[in-house]
Amino acid sequence: MKKNNILTLLFVSLLFIGMSTKSQVITYTNFSKCLTDTITANIANNATFNNSLKTITGAGVVWDASALMISSGTPTLNLVYINPNSTPNGGLFSNSNYAFGDPSQTNVVGYEYYQINSDSLVSWGYYAPSTAHEIFQNPDKRLIFPFNLNQTYTDTYYKTNYSNWNTFSSYQYGVRTVTYSGYGTLILPQGSIEDVALISEIRTNNLGPDSYTYTWYNVNNGKMLLLREENNGDIKTVWCSSSILEIIEARKFAEINIYPNPINTDAYFIVPEALIKENQATTLKIFSILGEEIKSIPIYNSETLLEKESLKPGCYLYLLYNSKKLLCSGKLSVI
Incomplete structure (x- = not known):
């Protein structure tokens, strides 16, 4: 199973933009603020994403994503972090301390299961609405704290995939390379936000082509503002849908x-x-x-x-x- 789910797009989590502090470092103290907020997001029409944004790197840059439009027929998502034990399948992910999803849209998105500590954020798996799921034996490290501009790390992962609630599908393993590749201003359809970090990821695996993930985070509070995920032609794009006024206000x-x-x-x-x-x-x-x-x-x-x-x-x-x-x-x- 080649996972490319909306929650990964929406993860890290999504979307309260703070006042500019001109700090480039992603710290656990700031990132952890997103764990108590609601992430409101739109699923985008992939054709409205400007592919050049992925290649704009360095300090003081500008990413213009103002042309994004909602994909027809998709709902607005309100995602929250909750106790894994409060979800139907949380017992399968005993190492996680957060489940991330939209309890009001479980027919659209499932739950991601994360372990979030002061030094890193790792994924222990995902359970889809279809009951297809993945369980990591060696978790997938998505972020480290602190994380500095131009810093890169690599991490190995190993997981078991299931095509439904009890049917084994495959074993999957590989390497994820994560780079803090850009810092600057992101322009969304509703306005501009400063103090934004671009995190670029490449994941290799033994089952097929590499996958690519590009995530724009608010440095001040860890919220995801925009994410693009590409996996062998399966592409998803999601962005923060709150108004700038609503987002900037405490x-x-x-x-x-x-x-x-x-x-x-x-x-x-x-x-x-x-x-x-x-x-x-x-x-x-x-x-x-x-x-x-x-x-x-x-x-x-x-x-x-x-x-x-x-x-x-x-x-x-x-x-x-x-x-x-x-x-x-x-x-x-x-x-």
């Missing part, structure tokens, strides 16, 4: 509190007044880890009651919308 104001969490009695959602705008509908939606919408609750004031009797024990994802725009998301547990 999103900490958008956090909501849940008390208690885990929920063992009725609970309250505490929502900052700044999020409840006059004449705009604010709605809290709760999804199961399988992507089923469980509840949709209109928000009219800063405290909203959530009755436990409407939720079975388990893990859930909540998303807060204002005029159909995603403001924030998080996880809750019911015991």
Whole structure:
């Protein structure tokens, strides 16, 4: 199985752009900020990607991706990092400490399973909506911390591929070479962002042609702004879809509190007044880890009651919308 899934495109994760600090080094401290945010992204029409962007390297460069357009019929994705044990197949990836996916779109994207520590980010596998999956015996190292402009590293990997939930397909092994190849300004359809790093990857494998991945990250917070993946003619392109104003503004104001969490009695959602705008509908939606919408609750004031009797024990994802725009998301547990 030659994996080329949307989550890899969307990984590293995706999409809160910070104020410019002119720092070129990708550090764990900054990167880890993406682990608590929601990644909102569009799947692009591949033909609207400018191929020359992959070759623009060095310091102080500009990448113009303003011509990107959405691929017809594809949904907007809201991806989050969650506990692997809260996903249906997390037990297969015992070394991971994060699962990455969109619980409301599990028919479109599956879950990536990562181990993210202070020195690196490695992949332990992926489980697709089709039940095809891969499990690494020697994980695939995607980033190191700190990572400096013009630095390159190589890493070996070994994995087992399955064509469905229980059918062995193949063993796959090879080498990944990762280079921090550019630093500068990225222009997306909605505007320009500074302090962006281009990470270029080449992966060899024993089963077929090499694959190529190009990822533009925000240096200040580790969020992916644009990614292009090419694997033997299978090409996918994804970009951050948030408005520049929404992205640059600090999103900490958008956090909501849940008390208690885990929920063992009725609970309250505490929502900052700044999020409840006059004449705009604010709605809290709760999804199961399988992507089923469980509840949709209109928000009219800063405290909203959530009755436990409407939720079975388990893990859930909540998303807060204002005029159909995603403001924030998080996880809750019911015991």
